[in-house]
Amino acid sequence: MRTFVACVLCALAPLAAGAPAAGxxxxxxxxxxxxxxxxxxxxxxxxxxxxxxxxxxxRVDARVLSLAGRCATADQSAxxxxxxxxxVPGRRYGMRIEMDMGALHGYARSYRYxxxxxxxxxxxxxxxxxxxxxxxxxxxxxxxADDIGSITETVAARDxxxxxxxxxxxxxxx
Numbered sequence: 001m002r003t004f005v006a007c008v009l010c011a012l013a014p015l016a017a018g019a020p021a022a023g024x025x026x027x028x029x030x031x032x033x034x035x036x037x038x039x040x041x042x043x044x045x046x047x048x049x050x051x052x053x054x055x056x057x058x059r060v061d062a063r064v065l066s067l068a069g070r071c072a073t074a075d076q077s078a079x080x081x082x083x084x085x086x087x088v089p090g091r092r093y094g095m096r097i098e099m100d101m102g103a104l105h106g107y108a109r110s111y112r113y114x115x116x117x118x119x120x121x122x123x124x125x126x127x128x129x130x131x132x133x134x135x136x137x138x139x140x141x142x143x144x145a146d147d148i149g150s151i152t153e154t155v156a157a158r159d160x161x162x163x164x165x166x167x168x169x170x171x172x173x174x
Contacts, residue, residue, distance in 0.1 A: 029120070029143040030057040030065050030084070036151065038169035040073060043130060044155060045164070049073040053080075053169065062086075084122070092116050095124045095139070113139060120144070127158075134158040137166075148172055 034055045039048035055069035065084040070077060085094040095113040115124030121142035128137055135155045143149040153167040 031059060032057055033174040034171050035174055036169040036171040041166045093122055
């Protein structure tokens with residue numbers, strides 16, 4: 001469930017390597033309407049499912065950017081909101097994720113991630129527990145150009161360090 005939300009966020013995550021749009025920074029690139037497709041795992045060890053998302057990115061004020069929308073797989077859907085707080089423009093950001101999942105796994109959650117910007121990518125990390133096991137979640141949101149990007153969420157088990165990719169999304173501007 002939390003992973004599903006993370007997947008949605010990932011839709012804005014790591015983009016394939018490439019040059020960013022000339023003269024634009026991440027804060028400018030996030031504004032607009034986006035679609036995302038890729039794969040999602042609800043939990044480590046489960047098979048990946050296809051996922052489709054639609055997001056709208058906007059500047060709320062001088063310090064807050066928002067990416068909100070809906071994601072769906074064959075058997076579940078979620079409303080997802082990702083708010084990015086600009087702590088140091090171009091370098092340090094906070095991210096808060098809120099999701100409300102429907103269908104099989106209905107629940108509402110909120111997660112707080114801290115992160116940094118490197119080049120044209122944001123990387124956010126946060127600890128979380130899933131089914132009684134401790135993990136560290138890493139979201140990466142990368143923008144290559146005005147119309148292409150990626151989002152990924154990787155989780156690492158705190159006891160073993162074993163990593164699992166929960167969300168891999170390729171995003172496009174509509």
